[in-house]
Amino acid sequence: MSTVDITVTVNGRAQTRAVEPRLLLVEFLRETLGFTGTHVGCDSCQCGACVVHVDGKSVKSCAMLAVQADGRDVTTIEGLADGDELHPVQVAFREQHALQCGFCTPGMIMSAVDLLNRDPEPDEAAIRLWLNGNLCRCTGYQNIIRAVEAAGVAMRAADNA
Amino acid sequence: MRAERELELRKAGDDASDASRVDGAVGTATPHDSAVLHVNGRATYTDDIPEPRGLLHAAFGVSTEAHARIRGMDLSRVEAAPGVVAVITASDVPGPNNYGAVIADDPILAEDEVVYAGQPVFAVAATTVDAARRAARLADIDYEPLEAILDPETALERESFVLPSTTLARGDADMAIANAPHRLTGTARVGGQDQFYLEGQISIAIPREGGDLFLYSSTQHPGEIQHSVAKALGLAQKDVTVECRRMGGAFGGKESQPALIACTAAILAQRTGRPVKLRLDRDADMIITGKRHDFVSHYEVGFDDTGRILGIRYNHASRCGASADLSGAVNDRAMFHSDNAYFLEHVAIDSHRCKTHTVSNTAFRGFGGPQGMFACEQVVDDIARHLGRDPLDVRRVNFYGTDSRNVTPYGQTIEDNIIAEIVDQLEASTDYRDRRREIEAWNAKSPVLKRGIALTPVKFGISFTATHLNQAGALVNVYTDGTVQLNHGGTEMGQGLFVKVAQVVAETLQIDLSRIRCTASDTSKVPNASATAASAGSDLNGMAARNAAEKIKRRLTGFAAQHYGCDEHEVRFDNNEVHVGGETLSFAELVHAAYMARVSLSAQGFYKTPKIDYDKTTLTGRPFYYFAYGAACTEVVIDTLTGENRMTRVDILHDCGRSLNPAVDLGQVEGGFIQGAGWLTTEELWWNPRGDLKTHAPATYKIPCASDLPPDFRVTLLESSENREDTIYKSKAVGEPPLMLGLSVFHAIRDAVAACSADPKHAPELEAPATPEHVLDAVMTARGDTRV
Ligand code: FES
Ligand code: FES
Numbered sequence: 001m002s003t004v005d006i007t008v009t010v011n012g013r014a015q016t017r018a019v020e021p022r023l024l025l026v027e028f029l030r031e032t033l034g035f036t037g038t039h040v041g042c043d044s045c046q047c048g049a050c051v052v053h054v055d056g057k058s059v060k061s062c063a064m065l066a067v068q069a070d071g072r073d074v075t076t077i078e079g080l081a082d083g084d085e086l087h088p089v090q091v092a093f094r095e096q097h098a099l100q101c102g103f104c105t106p107g108m109i110m111s112a113v114d115l116l117n118r119d120p121e122p123d124e125a126a127i128r129l130w131l132n133g134n135l136c137r138c139t140g141y142q143n144i145i146r147a148v149e150a151a152g153v154a155m156r157a158a159d160n161a
Numbered sequence: 162m163r164a165e166r167e168l169e170l171r172k173a174g175d176d177a178s179d180a181s182r183v184d185g186a187v188g189t190a191t192p193h194d195s196a197v198l199h200v201n202g203r204a205t206y207t208d209d210i211p212e213p214r215g216l217l218h219a220a221f222g223v224s225t226e227a228h229a230r231i232r233g234m235d236l237s238r239v240e241a242a243p244g245v246v247a248v249i250t251a252s253d254v255p256g257p258n259n260y261g262a263v264i265a266d267d268p269i270l271a272e273d274e275v276v277y278a279g280q281p282v283f284a285v286a287a288t289t290v291d292a293a294r295r296a297a298r299l300a301d302i303d304y305e306p307l308e309a310i311l312d313p314e315t316a317l318e319r320e321s322f323v324l325p326s327t328t329l330a331r332g333d334a335d336m337a338i339a340n341a342p343h344r345l346t347g348t349a350r351v352g353g354q355d356q357f358y359l360e361g362q363i364s365i366a367i368p369r370e371g372g373d374l375f376l377y378s379s380t381q382h383p384g385e386i387q388h389s390v391a392k393a394l395g396l397a398q399k400d401v402t403v404e405c406r407r408m409g410g411a412f413g414g415k416e417s418q419p420a421l422i423a424c425t426a427a428i429l430a431q432r433t434g435r436p437v438k439l440r441l442d443r444d445a446d447m448i449i450t451g452k453r454h455d456f457v458s459h460y461e462v463g464f465d466d467t468g469r470i471l472g473i474r475y476n477h478a479s480r481c482g483a484s485a486d487l488s489g490a491v492n493d494r495a496m497f498h499s500d501n502a503y504f505l506e507h508v509a510i511d512s513h514r515c516k517t518h519t520v521s522n523t524a525f526r527g528f529g530g531p532q533g534m535f536a537c538e539q540v541v542d543d544i545a546r547h548l549g550r551d552p553l554d555v556r557r558v559n560f561y562g563t564d565s566r567n568v569t570p571y572g573q574t575i576e577d578n579i580i581a582e583i584v585d586q587l588e589a590s591t592d593y594r595d596r597r598r599e600i601e602a603w604n605a606k607s608p609v610l611k612r613g614i615a616l617t618p619v620k621f622g623i624s625f626t627a628t629h630l631n632q633a634g635a636l637v638n639v640y641t642d643g644t645v646q647l648n649h650g651g652t653e654m655g656q657g658l659f660v661k662v663a664q665v666v667a668e669t670l671q672i673d674l675s676r677i678r679c680t681a682s683d684t685s686k687v688p689n690a691s692a693t694a695a696s697a698g699s700d701l702n703g704m705a706a707r708n709a710a711e712k713i714k715r716r717l718t719g720f721a722a723q724h725y726g727c728d729e730h731e732v733r734f735d736n737n738e739v740h741v742g743g744e745t746l747s748f749a750e751l752v753h754a755a756y757m758a759r760v761s762l763s764a765q766g767f768y769k770t771p772k773i774d775y776d777k778t779t780l781t782g783r784p785f786y787y788f789a790y791g792a793a794c795t796e797v798v799i800d801t802l803t804g805e806n807r808m809t810r811v812d813i814l815h816d817c818g819r820s821l822n823p824a825v826d827l828g829q830v831e832g833g834f835i836q837g838a839g840w841l842t843t844e845e846l847w848w849n850p851r852g853d854l855k856t857h858a859p860a861t862y863k864i865p866c867a868s869d870l871p872p873d874f875r876v877t878l879l880e881s882s883e884n885r886e887d888t889i890y891k892s893k894a895v896g897e898p899p900l901m902l903g904l905s906v907f908h909a910i911r912d913a914v915a916a917c918s919a920d921p922k923h924a925p926e927l928e929a930p931a932t933p934e935h936v937l938d939a940v941m942t943a944r945g946d947t948r949v
Contacts (some may be wrong), residue, residue, distance in 0.1 A: 036209035037202015039409070041359040043442040046859035049359055077202030090200035094192050095822045100832060101655025102199030103359040103409030109200060124872075131867040135859065137357050137410050138655045139828055140835035141867045158937055 004036070006070035010035065011079025016094035019066045025059075026050045027068035029076055037077040037106045041135070048134030051107035052076045060133075077106035080113065087150040088158065089113050098147035100138035108134045112148045120156055183736050185674025187664050187890045191826035192429045194660040194679050195407065195653075206409050207363045207379045208440055210346065216365075217246055217286040219429050219439040220293035222300045224275035224282055227852025228518040229304035231273050231282070238299040239285060244292030246892045247433050255431070256395040260424050262385065262417035266484040267521065269393060269424050275304070276483035277520050278853045279448035282419070286429040286437050294442075309518040311852050313457055313480040316515035323485040324514040329496050329780045331570050332507035337472025341463025345547055349460070349539040351532055353451035353480065354840040355856075356525055357864050358654075360409020363440040364392075364423040366430035373400040379408045380419035381652050382692035390427045391421040401427075406681035411654035413524030414690045414837070417486055418450040425682060447857040451523030452846065454479040454491060458536035468544045468555035472507040472867035475499050475536060479529075481514045482521035488514050491522075491529035493626055497571055497784065498533035500622040502580045503541065503559035504566040513696065518852055524694060527837065527897045530621055531904075534839075535929065538617055538904050542911060546924040548937040552908070553593065553616050557584065561620070567677055573622075575788060577885045578814065580618050583792045586879075587814045588616060591794040600796070604916040609801055612809070613913025617905040618796040621898040622785030623696055624773050628690040631786075632771035635703035637666060637709040639762040643749025645670070645677045649766075650690020651702035652682045656896055657825035658698045664821055665703045665889060669710040671734040672748050687765075696789070699821060701768055703889035709766025716762075720755045771948035772886070787886045789893050790879075791815035793834065793902035794843070795871075797909040801917055804937030806842065806910050808871035813902055815876070818884035818893030830899040831876055837903020839865040841929045842910070907931055909937075918943035 003018040010033060017032055029035045029052065038061055041049030045063040052061045053075040080087045089112050092098070099105045108131070115122055115130045122130065127148045128141075136144060185191045198204035222239065251258050251270040261267035271282045282302065287293035310316045323893050338344060364378040364386075374394065378386045383403040391401045405422075408415055441449060459476040477495055481488035496510045537630040541559060545552035560581055561567050567575045588594070593616055600612045625631050635649035647666050653659045659679040667674045680686070691701070714734065722729040727742035739751045746754075756762060775782035793813045799806040813834060815827040843863040847856045856862040883891040907929055914925035917940045927939040941947070 006894075020898075021237075030209075034211075035202075036205070038208070039360070041443070042859050043444070044858050044860065047359060047443075054673075077200075081201060086197075086200065093200045094196040097192060097196075097828055099193060099196060099199050099655075100657065100828055101359065101408060101410040102193070102195060102204050103206065103655075105199045106202040128870065129865040133175070135359065135864060135866060137359050137412070137836070137864060138832045140831035141865075141870050142831045142876075143828060145867065145870070 003029050004067050006067055009073045011075055021065065021067055023066045024062055025064040025066050025069050027063035029061060031084045035076045035078050039103055039106060041103065048111060049104055049107040051110040051134065052116065053110060056117065077110060080109065087113065088154040089116065092147040092151035092154065096143050096147035096150055098139065098143040104134060104136040108136065108144060112151065115148070116152055116155055121152060177490045183667050183671055183673050185664055185667050186583060187668040187821055188819065189822065191660055191664060191674060191822055193657055194663060203524040205406060206360055206910065207365060207377045210229050210365065210377055213436040213437045217288060217429065217433060217435050217437045217439050218290040218293045219225040219284055219286045219426055220297040221281040221445065221449065222283040222285065223296040224271060224278055224280040225308055226275055227278045227309035228307045229275050230307060231271065231275065232303040232305050235301040236283060238301065239296045242292065242296035242299055244289055245285055245296045246288065247286045247429055248283060249428055249432065253432065254393055254428055256393045260389045260393065260420040261484065262487055263489060264485050264787055267486065269421060277518050278851065279520060280448065284425045284429060286433055298565055309852050310459065311519060311848060313455065313478045313515040313517060316517050317478045317513050321516045323481045323516040324489050324513050325548060326513045327780065328509060328511050328568055330509040334472045334474045334507045334509040337507035338461055338463035338474065341471040341580045342465050343547065344463050345543055346461045347539065347543050349458045349536040351456050351535045353455040353522065353846045354525055354844050355447055355846065356414030356452065358408065358410030358412060358414055361441045361443060361446040362415070362419055362422045364419060364426045365436060366423065366426040367436040368430050368434055372396065374430065376401065376423055376427060376818060378403055378404045378405055378419050378423045379415055380405050381411050381415045381654060381694055383652065383682050383684050384690045385417070385692065386423045389424055393424040394427055394431055402685045404681050405652055408652065408654040412526045413528060413694065414450060416524040417695050418523055444857045447862065448854055449520065451482060451486060451521045452534060453525035454481060454488070454522040454529065456532040456536065460536060460540050462540050462544065464544050466548070467558045468504065468550055469550050469558045470505055473505050473540065475510045477511065477536065478513040478515050479532065480519065480522060482516050482519050484519055484521040486521045486523050490626055491524065493594065493780065495529035495533035496780065497622060498530040499537050500570055501534045501537040502561060502618040503537065504561045505570055510570065519848060525630060526833065527900045528695065530897065531837065531901050534536055534813050534901050534904060538908060542908055543617050543924045546915060546922055549922055551597065553588065556618060571784065573783045573785060577787050578622055580790050583790055583814050583816065583879060584616065584618055587794055587812060591606060591812045593794060594661045596796065610798055611801055611913040611916045612796065612798045613909045613911065613916065614794065614796045615905045615908030615912050616792060619791045619898055619901045619909055621789045623700065623789055623894045624770055624784060624786045625691065625695045625697060626775060626784045628773055628775055629731045631660060631697065631701065631773060632691065633654045633705040633768050634687040634690060635702060635705035635709045635766040636686050637706065637766065639713055639752055639765055641753050641756045643747065643752045645672070645675065646680050647677050647706060648686045649702040649706050650682065650687040651698045652693040654693065656698065656829060657822060658693065658702065661699045661821045661825060662702050662706045665707050666710045670714060672737050696896035696898065698896065699892065700894055701770070702887050703821070704768035705766040707766065708768055709764040712764035712766065714763060716760050717751055717755055720758055720760045721751060723930045724754065724758065744802065787884060789816060789895070789898040791898055791902055793905040795905040795909040797906065797913055799910060799913045801940045803912065804933030804940065806931060806936055808838070808906060810873040811871040814875045814879055815881050815896045815899055816879040818882055818888065819891040820878060821890060821892045823878055826895045827876060829895045833899030834902045835865050835870065837900040838906045841903050841907040845930050845932055910936060914939045914943055
């Protein structure tokens, strides 16, 4: 099988690898690079467990080829915190009990961060609509929505400080 | 969001006898023990474990026929495919080719007959996932198709059963029905449900030395995996070790089903001498593994003018699929919950466990209870509509009493009945009566949209019905720095079991939660553990862990008294310190001193549920230690032109006893309710006439998403409740019961459909799930229209 050389910046570090053209971004992240925080829930672009950021925008990484990420900047859940300091969305998910089995959590958080970057003050309806691409089988979503609201409040407060 | 919650109210301290409490004590809303790992993406699921050297990946080759004889099989192209290292069929299974949980009717790989489309026939191990999955499609199998039975009603007609039919009866149902002032017959139909845990089935088998084997498995029952794998491989149980740190959801789907995955990986590992990982992708997972049973329940009921049931007869037929699996116990539980919260004096419940040529159904949160209650609630609703009474009034006249009318059809006296109080409270807090009146007036003026409301109760029996399963073990190790590793037979699937049990140990030893590490469920630490199921996880493992912690505490107390020369009753553990006579030392100091004096700092704990006693042959006795209660009031709106429906407001009041962790419990109630609502509204399993499941991915099978949540969702845990039985800190199990709160959604939709009929006594012919299609059918029937 022929391979293609790509360089992707993942969580701030340039990673150059020879990959098969058909390799999915999620496989590149999980298997080639070992960033297993990005989960595979449905293998078919439906569940959102695999959401990462590509150039700051949320993307289902099972719906993108690794070669399409060549030259771009990818952030996974492992790259969201600033060292030991959690991102406000991470803090809120923990504090608001917005997780049970945790399998949807990384994708959910990456989606929520993108939402709050685009719209710092989403109302509840906007949060629900945005999160429709992320399935959670455990929580019933209530705490997840609360967490996104709480994170929005925290991020606005930090911006104003 | 107008979520009114009482978390804040239930923070620690209200029941503390002394002012100081350890961090993460029992009763506090402590975050999940892995919360930080989860939000960082650093919690390790089975698929995230660093791959061992030489790892192979496996895939199943599956049947394309629902029922056929295998005339011949040519796997040469599979074997020759790139990357393939091994291919196995039934004859390659070293031990008995079976992983049946209860009876041996579940072949790991099909022998000469296939009994459902999607059944594994052979398995491949290859160097990559892709190579294995591609190779698995290259088989040439010659099938001789046989007649397939694809639904429970046909199975019932043909008397095709996986287990003998059973009857539970008390009094004289037929006579009571015949003599009743009113009589009704009807049929309740409810679909199955896929567990749809976000993490699919997965197992990694690693050969070690001397023929022994280590497995990682995403399973609710590591012990069962150990036993099945040992059997299939012809090994002894001592030769197999199984570990599971966490699952990405399970909901019953990882109780018996993971054995198939684990056995296959293990056989391939043993054969190749290399580690083997088998992960099903979503489609394979949904096609190959079992789901909730769908039920068709006919009923005949006699009642008086108030709607009180005088006599009732049920005839349940469930789709068990191709084998027995756990269907016996699932259907028993359906029978035990055909009363829901109602006293049925003269009752006969027939249960048929239908064999169909579809995937073998299995455990799913509620384990048959929801289906029994579904039928029961329809009976009560039909009675109310027949009499022109508010369904809530009919529900109430049928409630179990506290001193009389309090014996279940299976002969258990209910000693903890609080359903009337819960329903009274919820009726008042939801303004149920006013809203019903307002909805009626609104509906009268609204030709297209119709609203509906329903308030339904839940009573759910807690314990495994198989008495012997109600036992648990735990292992507590205290290290010389005063920190603790905790292990027990329970498994973590997201339900918060690990944090709850750790809170119990923190409370018992009076040390902060941060000093305790929960370790992976492991058959070599706590042997012979039951499945984490039946909502009994914290009841059983909490008690076992407390027992272990208390043993150590007693040893430390004895040592301290002797060492410091005081009475044992002068030794007091309190908030990370130990007071010994007049002295105070830290927990770690005492532990270290005890170690120096050669005191054992490790203990196994054990627990078995008291009082339960149940005779399987007569289906009578006390199968349940106690009952959990709750009620939900749901309002919906339906579009009568499209059948679309949505919840507009939901109020829930649920009883968790004295909650070990109100945040975790609240999450269980919310998540359980939404899952129940999904079961009864959007989640539809559909097989084509060939017996292929066509709803095998989220593109075609719809679980609730964020927008399906009611905009107004108010969930409250019952205040000042405590378990009347002596459970762990007087808490109650919470895993399964809230799922059945979802019945209120179905009945609210039914109420809205009823509003479409000119006949005030019309009982809607609505089947579950109440998909737009089913709602539209029911609306048209209610209006007397025929479908074009
Ligand atoms: S795995 Fe990518 S969306 Fe489900
Ligand atoms: S927490 Fe389990 S899927 Fe969301």
